[in-house]
Amino acid sequence: MLKRRISLATAAAGAALVAVTVAGCGTNAQPIQVNLAASEVLTQAAQKTAEVTSYTVDAVVDVKHPQEGSGKVQGRMLYQSKPQLAVDLTIDTIDMGGKGLPGGARAVLQGDAVYVKVEALKQLVGAEKPWIKVPLTEVGGPGEIKTYLDQIQQFDLAAVTKMVTASQDVKAAGNETVGGVDTTHYSGTFPVDAAVQQLPADKQEAARSNLAELKDIKFDIWVGSDGLPRKVALNGAKEGATMDATLLFKGFNEAVNIQTPPADQIGELPKNVSN
Known part of the structure; x- marks a missing residue:
């Protein structure tokens, strides 16, 4: 099924977590002390990312599956x-x-609704306008609709950083520049079950379901002196299937411009679409 394939491709990028888990009051980040143990750096990074109020992330996820072949998901997200x-x-x-999915896809979450623009989805559900408005109360609706809405939940800064704190073998791997920022590179692995337990209770079931096709996940994270991650790479495998995800974060606490589509381009979800 399309939904399952896309879930496999994007699971490592955020474990199907709702974007509202990243919230806070801003941060006056202090430099991380160089003598901290690697595990302590990850803990501090998780704390600091929970305070971030806006960011931009670029992500690429590559997968290989013995039966379904190779796949790729690439995109970017603005968050506030x-x-x-x-x-x-x-x-x-x-x-x-x-x-493939001709034309890609776009989704905007604003207020109490998600606005989705996917040409293939438009044809599937018989929508008459470029954008489809889906109230948040109906996000768990039709399977194909939810597939695209789930993409919003895959690029979560706080969730990814929180999950790597489950690692028991993280170690420093040198200093590198990422996006013009000096960072320290850390590398390790984390078991899926332990990582899921780091998340809020109401997010664990979805995360566990999406990561079920993976076993232990290898990660690399590049952390700036302010304690915020600039890059995260995740690699997982199980029963011949592999997944590699790379996320680049920038624009922490900077103003972002997120607007809903023009009203004359928005249609409602057709009433005849069933779950």
Whole structure:
């Protein structure tokens, strides 16, 4: 199924976590002390990312599956938690087993609704306008609709950083520059079960379901002197399937411009679409 394939491709990028888990009151980050143990650095990074109110992330996820072949998901997301929660996600590439999604996809979360723009989805549900408005109360609705809405939940800064704190073998791996920022590179692994337990209770079930196709996950994280991660790479494998995800973070606490589509381009979800 399309939903399952896309879930496999994007699971490592955020474990199907709702974007509202990243919220806070801003941060006056202090430099991380160089003598901290690697595990302490990860703990501090998780604390600091929970205070971030806005950021931009670029992500690429590559997968290989014995039966379904190779696939790739590539996109970027703007996020803000203040003055109100808003997300603008663009998926430029969704290609699974040689089956792509022409035109990609875009989703904007604003207020009490998600606005989705996918040409293939438009044809599937019979929408008459470029954008489909889906109230948050109906996010768990039709399978194909939820597939695209789930993409909003895959690029979560706080969730990814929190999960790596489950590592028992993290170690420093040198100093590198990422996006013009001097960082320290840390490397390690984390068991899926332990990582999921680091998340809020109401997010664990979805995360566990999406990571079920993976075993232990290898990670690399590049942390700046302010304690915030600039890059995260995740690699997982199980029963011949592999997944490699790379996320680049920038623009922490900077103003972002997230707007809903023009009203004349928005249609409602057709009433005849069933779950």
